[in-house]
Amino acid sequence: MAVAAKILRTELDQKAWDAVRNVPDPEVPVLTIEDLGVLRDVHVSEDGVVAVTITPTYTGCPAMSMFAFDIEAALLNAGFEKVEVKTVLTPAWTTDWLSEKAREKLRAYGIAPPNGRASRRALFGEEQVRCPKCNSANTSRISEFGSTACKALYRCNDCSEPFDYFKCI
Amino acid sequence: MMKDPALFTYCMRLADDSAILSQRLGEWCGHASHLEEDIALTNVALDLIGHARELYTYAGQIEGKGRDEDALCFHRVEREFTNLLLVEQPNDDFAYAIMRQFLFSAFMHPFWEAMMNSKDELLAGLAAKAEKEAAYHLRHSAEWVIRLGDGTEESHNRTNDALEFLWMYTGEMFECDDVVSSLVAKEVAIDPMSIKHLWDETVNSVLARANLERPAESWMQTGGRKGEHSEHLGHILSPMQYLQRSFPQAQW
Numbered sequence: 001m002a003v004a005a006k007i008l009r010t011e012l013d014q015k016a017w018d019a020v021r022n023v024p025d026p027e028v029p030v031l032t033i034e035d036l037g038v039l040r041d042v043h044v045s046e047d048g049v050v051a052v053t054i055t056p057t058y059t060g061c062p063a064m065s066m067f068a069f070d071i072e073a074a075l076l077n078a079g080f081e082k083v084e085v086k087t088v089l090t091p092a093w094t095t096d097w098l099s100e101k102a103r104e105k106l107r108a109y110g111i112a113p114p115n116g117r118a119s120r121r122a123l124f125g126e127e128q129v130r131c132p133k134c135n136s137a138n139t140s141r142i143s144e145f146g147s148t149a150c151k152a153l154y155r156c157n158d159c160s161e162p163f164d165y166f167k168c169i
Numbered sequence: 170m171m172k173d174p175a176l177f178t179y180c181m182r183l184a185d186d187s188a189i190l191s192q193r194l195g196e197w198c199g200h201a202s203h204l205e206e207d208i209a210l211t212n213v214a215l216d217l218i219g220h221a222r223e224l225y226t227y228a229g230q231i232e233g234k235g236r237d238e239d240a241l242c243f244h245r246v247e248r249e250f251t252n253l254l255l256v257e258q259p260n261d262d263f264a265y266a267i268m269r270q271f272l273f274s275a276f277m278h279p280f281w282e283a284m285m286n287s288k289d290e291l292l293a294g295l296a297a298k299a300e301k302e303a304a305y306h307l308r309h310s311a312e313w314v315i316r317l318g319d320g321t322e323e324s325h326n327r328t329n330d331a332l333e334f335l336w337m338y339t340g341e342m343f344e345c346d347d348v349v350s351s352l353v354a355k356e357v358a359i360d361p362m363s364i365k366h367l368w369d370e371t372v373n374s375v376l377a378r379a380n381l382e383r384p385a386e387s388w389m390q391t392g393g394r395k396g397e398h399s400e401h402l403g404h405i406l407s408p409m410q411y412l413q414r415s416f417p418q419a420q421w
Contacts, residue, residue, distance in 0.1 A: 059298045060219025089223070090294035092301070124308065143205035144309040145212035149302075153205060169301040
C-alpha cells in the first residue's frame with residue numbers, strides 16, 4: 001500500500017476510503033489513486049459530509065479535476081450523499097510514495113517505473129533506465145517529457161521498444 | 170483595506186511570469202521542430218499554468234475582493250500585468266524560445282529551492298513542488314542550448330543572436346524593490362541577489378559547454394514589474410483573454 005498519510009478515524013472513514021481507493025489514474029489506468037499516493041485523507045464528518053483530500057503529482061496536472069469527479073461518483077455510488085474534494089500541495093508528492101506493487105504494475109503496463117530515490121539531482125545527472133519489455137539497461141532518452149508531464153520518453157537500444165519512463169521527482 | 174498588499178503584489182508578479190511564459194510556450198503547440206519537442210514545450214507550459222493558478226487564486230484571497238484566478242488572469246489589461254519582460258519576448262525562432270526558457274529556469278530553479286523556506290505556508294508548499302518541476306525545465310532547456318550552440322554554424326549563430334538579444338532582459342530578475350525587501354524582512358520572500366551566484370554558475374557552465382560567450386555586463390532593460398511592457402504583451406493577451414472577454418465567467 002502507498003504511504004499512509006491517513007488516519008482513518010472510524011469505520012465509516014474506512015468505508016469511504018474503500019469506496020474511493022480504486023479510482024484509477026485516467027492517464028495510467030493500471031494505477032489507482034491509492035497506489036499513487038494521490039489519495040491523502042478521507043474523513044466523514046458527523047453531518048455525513050465526506051471530505052477527501054488529494055494531492056497532485058505535478059502542480060498543473062490536468063487529471064486532478066477528473067480525479068475529483070470520479071471520487072465524487074464513487075462515493076455517491078457507495079451511498080454517501082455529500083462529498084467535498086480538497087486539493088493540497090503539502091507535503092509535496094514524490095515518486096518515493098509509489099509502492100513496490102505499483103512499480104511492478106507500471107512495468108507490466110510497459111512504463112518504466114521511477115528509478116531510485118527523489119534525492120538531489122545533478123543538472124545533467126545520468127539516469128539508468130531499464131526497458132520494461134526486455135529489461136536491458138542499454139536505453140537512450142528521446143525526450144525529457146513524454147505523453148504526460150510525469151513521464152519522459154525513452155527507447156531501448158536492444159529490443160528497439162520506445163517506452164515511457166515515470167520520472168523520479 | 171487589503172491585509173497584505175505587498176504579498177498580493179509579489180504573488181501577482183510570480184503568477185504573471187508563469188502565465189505569460191506558459192502562453193508563449195503554448196504557441197509552439199503543433200509548431201515545434203518535432204513531435205517530442207512539441208510535447209515537451211507544452212508540458213513545461215502546463216507546469217507553469219499550475220503555478221499560475223495557485224498563485225492567482227492565493228492573490229485573490231489576499232486581496233479579498235472576490236476575484237478568482239480567471240478574473241485575475243483574463244480580466245486585467247496590459248498595464249496591470251507585472252511579469253518580467255523576458256517572458257513576453259516573442260518566439261521568433263526556436264533558439265529564442267529555448268534561450269528564454271534557459272535564462273528563466275536557471276533563475277527559477279534556485280528561486281523555488283530557496284522559497285521552500287518561506288514563512289508563508291502556501292509559497293513554501295508551492296515551492297516544494299515547483300522546485301522539482303523547474304529542475305526538469307532547466308535540464309531540458311540547458312541541453313538544447315548546448316546542442317544548438319555547439320551544433321552547426323547556423324544553429325550556433327542563431328543561438329548566439331538569441332542570447333545577445335535576450336541578455337538585457339535578465340537584469341529584471343534580480344531587482345529588489347520595496348515590495349520584495351519588505352517581504353524579505355519578514356522571511357516570506359527571498360532576496361533575488363542571494364541566488365545570483367547560482368544563476369551565474371549555471372549560465373556560465375552551460376554557455377561554456379555550448380561554445381557561447383557570455384555577453385558583457387551592460388545596460389539592462391526594466392519596467393515589467395511596474396506594468397511597462399514591450400510591444401509584445403498586448404498581442405499575447407489578445408488571444409489569451411479572448412474567450413473570457415467574449416463570454417465572461419465561461420466555465421469548462
